[in-house]
Amino acid sequence: MMNEINDLKQALEASPGSMYLRLRLLEKMLLVPECLKEVEPIVQRGLELHPSHIELKEVLSELYFLQKKYSACIIVCEEIKNMPGIRPETLARLAKCHQKEGNENESLEVYQETLTRFPEFSDDELDQSYRLRNNIPGDDEIDDLFSKPDLSFADVGGMEKVKREIDLKIIKPLENADLYASYGKKVGGGILLYGPPGCGKTFIARATAGEIDASFINITLNDILDMWIGNSEKNLNRFFEMARANTPCVMFFDEIDALGAKRSDMRQSAGKNIINQFLAELDGLESDNEGILVIGATNMPWHLDTAFRRPGRFDRIIFVPPPDDASKEAILQLKLAGKPQQNIDIKKIARKAKDYSGADLNAIIDIAVEKILEDAIETGIPKPISTRDLLDALKIHRPSTQEWFTTAKNYALFANKSGLYDDILKYVK
Numbered sequence: 001m002m003n004e005i006n007d008l009k010q011a012l013e014a015s016p017g018s019m020y021l022r023l024r025l026l027e028k029m030l031l032v033p034e035c036l037k038e039v040e041p042i043v044q045r046g047l048e049l050h051p052s053h054i055e056l057k058e059v060l061s062e063l064y065f066l067q068k069k070y071s072a073c074i075i076v077c078e079e080i081k082n083m084p085g086i087r088p089e090t091l092a093r094l095a096k097c098h099q100k101e102g103n104e105n106e107s108l109e110v111y112q113e114t115l116t117r118f119p120e121f122s123d124d125e126l127d128q129s130y131r132l133r134n135n136i137p138g139d140d141e142i143d144d145l146f147s148k149p150d151l152s153f154a155d156v157g158g159m160e161k162v163k164r165e166i167d168l169k170i171i172k173p174l175e176n177a178d179l180y181a182s183y184g185k186k187v188g189g190g191i192l193l194y195g196p197p198g199c200g201k202t203f204i205a206r207a208t209a210g211e212i213d214a215s216f217i218n219i220t221l222n223d224i225l226d227m228w229i230g231n232s233e234k235n236l237n238r239f240f241e242m243a244r245a246n247t248p249c250v251m252f253f254d255e256i257d258a259l260g261a262k263r264s265d266m267r268q269s270a271g272k273n274i275i276n277q278f279l280a281e282l283d284g285l286e287s288d289n290e291g292i293l294v295i296g297a298t299n300m301p302w303h304l305d306t307a308f309r310r311p312g313r314f315d316r317i318i319f320v321p322p323p324d325d326a327s328k329e330a331i332l333q334l335k336l337a338g339k340p341q342q343n344i345d346i347k348k349i350a351r352k353a354k355d356y357s358g359a360d361l362n363a364i365i366d367i368a369v370e371k372i373l374e375d376a377i378e379t380g381i382p383k384p385i386s387t388r389d390l391l392d393a394l395k396i397h398r399p400s401t402q403e404w405f406t407t408a409k410n411y412a413l414f415a416n417k418s419g420l421y422d423d424i425l426k427y428v429k
């Protein structure tokens with residue numbers, strides 16, 4: 001090896017402008033630890049002749065990495081990472097440098113970008129650290145994913161209109177499957193719950209499963225998304241296959257807009273592929289979805305791809321508003337049950353809590369309890385929750401739904417050709 005290096009050195013001295021000879025010499029020298037200290041001057045001389053030469057800078061980054069000068073390597077790689085012609089190995093080196101310096105998030109982000117740009121590339125060391133195992137467990141663990149909620153509509157405070165719609169559109173068909181089948185109507189389908197955060201969309205989904213004695217599976221974004229191209233679609237398919245094997249089943253997708261965002265807003269094809277897979281699963285083109293109820297929940301229905309609202313997919317769309325006074329009373333009674341209290345005027349609290357969501361009501365109870373406990377620690381005398389305690393808590397915690405309605409009203413007024421947001425306009429009036 002050293003003889004070859006010496007021959008290349010002599011050749012380069014005779015032809016210092018030859019980039020081919022310079023790169024071949026550097027390539028050989030990087031393989032010999034004793035030669036590393038000579039590499040940088042040769043690279044720098046080449047950069048004086050060709051300041052933007054990407055291969056020389058890649059060599060420099062490799063030298064710094066071998067010398068464990070990770071910060072210097074990062075600086076060089078960041079300078080060239082968006083240049084055409086960069087090799088995936090250089091980007092992987094940048095990811096490793098971030099990892100060596102303890103910046104795991106930056107490292108993972110760089111490696112994901114590398115795989116997006118170079119789908120066929122892989123690096124064993126980075127794969128060992130970041131390649132996500134299949135998010136879905138084996139068959140022997142499937143039972144752990146499914147649950148039979150011990151909730152029913154009786155446990156849901158208020159929300160009478162929402163419960164009535166779900167009963168008519170979902171529960172009655174399941175209870176009278178033979179009757180519906182005689183008219184060619186399938187049991188199951190999809191419903192989309194939308195509204196401000198904290199108003200009980202997840203809770204009502206669980207209660208729906210409990211009401212029909214169905215298996216329930218809560219599928220999150222992390223359960224589906226995988227950093228490897230094609231794996232997210234496989235994960236989604238596996239969940240649907242498991243649901244088909246455990247009917248009747250309620251599949252609940254929270255924040256479904258994150259999985260089903262408008263394809264026109266996406267720059268990368270990977271996200272579009274997930275949406276296409278989701279739509280194919282909902283259509284049941286290759287499998288029977290009989291007995292599967294898919295419930296999606298979103299705070300931002302305007303971000304959901306319109307293809308999801310086609311008949312046969314999420315064709316039942318239900319607005320879940322903040323609770324009315326009667327519902328707030330029911331929620332407060334449920335949340336206060338079992339807690340020490342003294343003649344609480346539930347009606348007064350509900351009346352004062354305008355625009356408060358169920359989560360907001362829970363928050364004011366927590367605030368009131370925390371204040372009581374703080375006082376009890378100082379005085380040594382615990383006291384029950386009173387109307388005044390809850391009214392004081394209302395002054396501290398403001399309703400979280402107001403910001404949502406500001407945005408939603410704009411969509412309802414100016415982007416409502418399909419009538420999707422009519423319920424929002426009725427509510428704000």
